[in-house]
Amino acid sequence: MSVRLEKNGAIARIIIDRPDARNSINLAMWETFPSLIADAVSDPAIRVLELRGAEGSGIFSAGADIKEMLAHKDDMSWLSANQAEINRVQHELARADIPTIAFVDGDCIGGGCGLALACDIRVATQRARFGITPGKLGLVYPLHDVKLLTDLVGPGQAKRMLFTAGLIDADEAYRIGMVEIIAEDTSKLIEQMLANSTHSAIENKRFVRRVLEGQGDDDDHSLRVFHAAFTRDDFAEGSSAFVEKRQPRFH
Structure with missing residues (x-):
């Protein structure tokens, strides 16, 4: 092949x-x-x-x-x-x-x-x-x-x-x-990439794509994505790791 x-x-x-x-x-x-x-x-x-x-x-x-x-x-x-x-x-x-x-x-x-x-x-x-x-x-x-x-x-x-x-x-x-x-x-x-949240990487990649295609301001969708991140397990783990001064363990 x-x-x-x-x-x-x-x-x-x-x-x-x-x-x-x-x-x-x-x-x-x-x-x-x-x-x-x-x-x-x-x-x-x-x-x-x-x-x-x-x-x-x-x-x-x-x-x-x-x-x-x-x-x-x-x-x-x-x-x-x-x-x-x-x-x-x-x-x-x-x-x-x-x-x-x-x-x-x-x-x-x-x-x-x-x-x-x-x-x-x-x-x-x-x-x-x-x-x-x-x-x-x-x-x-x-x-x-x-x-x-x-x-x-x-x-x-x-x-x-x-x-x-x-x-x-x-x-x-x-x-x-x-x-x-x-x-x-x-x-x-x-x-370095795998040490961080894949959800963050995926959504940030989509945001960069939107910027490259001409979007410069938040819309309803981008605001929903931004706010929803606070309810996810990745934020719970990342914030806990920050407070506890340890490396996060994202799934």
């Missing part, structure tokens, strides 16, 4: 494993992603979803499978179906209920970069390189992915990456806000 889901306790990982093609993603793989995301999100034991290249592959993803696209360049129904699947994956990953992390080791290019952009947090090793390269092929990056990029780095840096189609290293990606953490693994970040 070129893309698969692995679970370990509270952590699920979607693994891109096609090293012979630099982890490029073909239509069959795009079609597989949504079921893997749904499997992780629907599992009550899973609290964090990580996306990464296979161990030892030395690459996150070279993006969409250009050879496959060229083979179908005159088949508009295939091209439309392929783009629809790419858009579906990016949309569902960006809106997955649980926190998501992209762990980028090696190149993260084009559609692979879109996957990383759709995650909540990006952790990159010093070996990581990022590039959005449709300009080299005379193609256009999907609008949803352009929004994800612009939300992260701002319009100026987004245009620079799109217009030049060049690669930037991990330090540059961190400087412009494309990467949140430079590290050799995600263990510390995940440990």
